[in-house]
Amino acid sequence: ATQLIIVTPWPEGNFQVRALNQFADAVKEATDGEVELDIHSGGALGLKGPELLSAVRDGLVQGADMLLTQQVGEEPLLGIESVPYLTRNINDAALLRATAWPYYEAVAAEYNQKFLYTVPWPGQGVFTRQPVETVEDLQGVKLRTVDKNGTEFFKALGASPVQMPWGEVVPALASGVIDGVTTSTPSGVDGSFWEFTTYFNKLDWQLAPDVVSINLDAWNALTAEQQQTIETLAQEMEPQFQQLSQDEDERNAQILADHGIHMSAPSAELSKQLTDAARPQWQQFRESAGTQADELMTRYLEARDAQ
Amino acid sequence: MISCLLRLSDRLSWATAALAALAMALLFVLMLSEIISRNLFGRSLGFSWEVSGYLLGLIIFMASSWALRNDKHIRITLLRDHIPEGYARWLDLLATLIGVVIAGFFSAAFIGFCLQTWHGGTVSSTPQEIPLIYPRALMALGLIVFTLTLIVRAMVLFSLPGLLAHPPEDATMTTKGKL
């Protein structure tokens, strides 16, 4: 049997890993045990961040479950879904995903790999001590952000973005070094954020998609039949996994609410203000992420506004 | 000849270690500035964490050869302590040569890594978008000097092992005498 090492940064039990394990089981069964995906979770092989795209290209591992936002240092186009407030709802998100996929596939081929399927993380919101209902509520709030998009977006909104490693976040929240964190509901549950914050406004300002990718040399070593089987499985299971992400969001939102976190969504006015703050970054993305990215952005916005 | 080579190598090691010491100072200043900026002016510098990480990598590799010359790196001497003095030198030479091979592999691997970073134009996936070739090239430099120091060490052990009996003094390396 062919054994393919697949690494994922996320811990066992996380929904991305659960999805990956399901996929591995399905592949094993459908190929009569001829192809085995050997999953290493929790970044156990020391590969877990911005190096995954090149690690798969160079064949360090045969595949990886990677966060696309972390790969923008190699390939800025992969950051399109994390451009702030580009999608207003689930339909937008699905449209952007579908429009972007062929572009992703081209990038993947350039990096000697094949993207099998993508699963977005639940939308990003803000955990804070004080309620965030208007832009004024964000003024001067020391908010932990992760990427360039988030840092500039919240700076534009008047907040005071702070960067720090995840390991520092919990002690920093507890002692008041920071006033809040922007992340998704599962991460809020992982960090038991109800111990330090009271409010979660699910701004949904950014999408953070994971992609499961496989090295092309490893892929080409499979038989045509095996390739066909795996491709079909990826296509069939992708909607289930994306549903899993939504379910996970709801489940975790419930857990947060049960622990006393007040959940909310942006008002129409706040939503408009968020869009205004985000627009300069759309333009910046067009200018800095290459001609393909510009074309993709145009294509998506046209399709969205035609809906 | 060989003592001249050792002096030259020592100067090189000291110079890279001096850079590491400056990186150490900068690391402290950077972290302190972040604390001050956040608490007094309410804004984070942003880049301090990322740059601190690179500085740490610099310190580790840039100071490694000087630490080697000062016998700061850890080795297990159980075997060497229990064999006659004459053999100990050859065992040390063997260990140094193995060290040369491994450090050489480190250097070659890291140079390849730098070339890839250079060709790909890789920048960090953080708001700073720092071109990673800068910190990586400096770390590669540290590794290369480390490998060279090991090679010189092997040559000295082979011809004039007495030269290694006394570690070089920090002060003798500074041109002004006292700092």
Add this chain to the structure above:
Amino acid sequence: MITIMLTAFALLLAILASGVWVGLGLAGVGIVSLEMFRGFMPVEKLLAQTLWNSTTTSGLVALPLFILMGELLFRSRLTQLLFDGLAPWVDRVPGRLLHTNVLGCTLFAAISGSSAATTATVGRITSNELMRRGYDARIAAGSLAGAGTLGFLIPPSTIMIIYGVLAQVSILKMFMAGIIPGLLLALAFMIYLGGYALLRPGELPPRQRGLRVGDYLRALIQLGPVALLIALVIGSMFTGMATPTEAGAVGVLGALIVCLLQRCLSWRNLWSALMGAAQLTSMIGIIIVGAMFLSVAMGFLNVPRTIADMISSLELSPLALVAILLVFYVVLGMLLEGMSIIVMTLPITLPLITQAGFDPIWFGVFLVLVVEMAQITPPVGFNLFVINGITGMKISQVARAVLPFFLIMVAFTLLLAVVPEIATWLPDHLSQHR
């Protein structure tokens, strides 16, 4: 699998015994094992990536800061003040100043999240002074190596943060769970030191005679600077001024102020502290690189997972399971780096242990304890290396000296298995009131 394990083990022994520098040797074993058993993969690329990832991680940034703090304080008169201040107070306590290491490490563990930083900083301050005052070098080194491990158990703790993320338990609860075991373990170390001193009175310097009230008061004043320094660092964390890592910079600032007030802050001292700190950081860093790469290599060869799978197939009773896991982790901990052991084995051992009815929080404390033991077991034990680096004592000597402390930790871990409440009581109790 047996072939891989035996080859790697034999290679490791041979290469370390020949006297190759430990960090290089560990990486070398990793390189050769991968080339032999997974020759088709680009080993050099994995090595370069691991070098980069393991040395530029922001999680390690506290280490150089605390080392620099130690180097500065080493050049001040703080050490002397600390010892002079403690001496009258512990004069009647069996073991007297031998307790400095345990007390110092316990206090420092509340500042620093890592055990290497704790050992290096406290050791730099105490070890020469202890020997100068006539205390036996072995027991001084042993108590330092043992107590240095408290850096992980007493919060803040880098390992607990990693565990909290991997096992999906509250990091705050993990921190709370470490406090009582940390203090109890420190107490156990001190009882041992006291007993040791009672049995071998000859190995300690003579007692001070005729202490008066004034001596005690003067001693208190002498302890002032240390107390202020610790208050400054802890205070900066609890008031929300600094994160745990940034507190390292506050510590350096405090050390600079101490040096300034004691008039020992010259450019020359500052430069030698920076050079010394850079070299010590490099020494520890190179070993971290080697240990990480060897661990990654063993992960690629599936070694830790295979063994954990074997244990899981045994279907043991809860206590037997804990005992076997203890042996498993102690053996792995002799060779591999503690943090990576946790990351590689947790996917298998955590479900096992929760099925056996143990609390994941409890298992976190258990793992912190076994990682601490890994720090002091030869041939690959970070605290042994650090102490070798600070004092020049041979690694084998340090390893022998720390053996009693290792045994205390084993006994304590077994006690923890029988009475899990030692770890779980505080987090359970405190969170009920929220």
